[in-house]
Amino acid sequence: MAGYERTGNPQVHVRQIVSLPGPGTAFGGVDKIWTFSSTNVWVQGSNLTDSMYEQFQQVTQHFDGKQWTSYLPTFPGYEQIVSSSFTNTWAIGNVEAGPHGHAIEMEFLDHFDGHAWKNVSTVDTGYSGIGPMTVSGNDFWYVTDVKNQGYQTSIHHYSPLAGWHDITTAGLPTTNVIEKLVVVSPIDIWVTLGDQRVFHYNGLSWHETPIQPLYSLADISATSSTDAWISGTSTAGEAIVEHWNGKTWQKVPLTPYLPSGFVRGGLKDQVQGLFAFSRTDAWVIISIYPSGSPLFFFEHWNGSKWTLYTTPQYLPQYGVAPLLKEHALGVVTGNSASQELVALTP
DSSP states (O other): OOOEEOOSOOBOEEEEEEEOOOTTSSEEEEEEEEEEETTEEEEEEEEEEETTTTEEEEEEEEEOSSOEEEEOOSSSOEEEEEEEETTEEEEEEEEEESSTTSOEEEEEEEEEOSSOEEEEEEEETTTEEEEEEEEETTEEEEEEEEESSSEEEEEEEEETTTEEEEEOOTTSOSSSOEEEEEEEETTEEEEEETTSOEEEEOSSOEEEOOOOOOSEEEEEEEEETTEEEEEEEOTTSOEEEEEEOSSOEEEOOOOSOOGGGOOTTTTOOEEEEEEEEETTEEEEEEEEOSSSSOEEEEEEEOSSOEEEEBOSSOOOBTBEEEETTTTEEEEEEEOSSOEEEEEEEO
């Protein structure tokens, strides 16, 4: 399966999607951004409410492909947003509740229904926590962990037709928290655990899928029960990628070179992102640190080989996110005064 192509380090194609609201506008600048497609982009920042006293109100803004619209969160500050459509958008955040000196940290789950944010659940983080969450189609999944003699993990599923119900966790270890959650469909779910194990759910039960040895397991992406990818790091500090073919995990060596004579492993190259759109369309984002500041490279899998791409100095300031409809990568570039979201393709 493995292969690679040295093509003189071609650059990825860059297409601008939208300029982000920035300083100097009523919106005081972007703090966080979540991209899902060119017509479904969320940013978080602050609205200027009093210019004399420089008072701001935290707000989220949504881009629908034509314009930005502001929406107030139920609590200030979202940590993560997931979305498959304008009306299937969910967020988690943290807030302190209670009198001064005795406040407890609470974690909250919100849903956006196309009109406004509404609170769904709030939990005390001293006893439990909201873990990974994801969307697939019109459905939503999220994980909670109760900290009581290990981790009592629950996976909650919401369907517009059936409402809420929990997915069985029988077969999952109770000694490690779920780190990553990927849902292809209700009968095709993947999780990674803190002890670097990978489990798959087929709609009835969980089964471990033993991976090749890694020093650390970083990410997972899947398109079906026979097409999944994981990334991690070897003991030598080299970026590692493995593929699941429905039976076993197999290492798929990345290109053995880096631009300008950089050597893999020697500069602690790491996989910063792993995204699979199909069997013939997958990406990994590699970072290296030659002199303190990171350099980023993109490797694309076409079904038979990897090709290494460079970028025209586009640094993923807010990370890299898959644009599912476009089969592209969304990257924010620019500086503190001006930023834009661009789509990267081979």
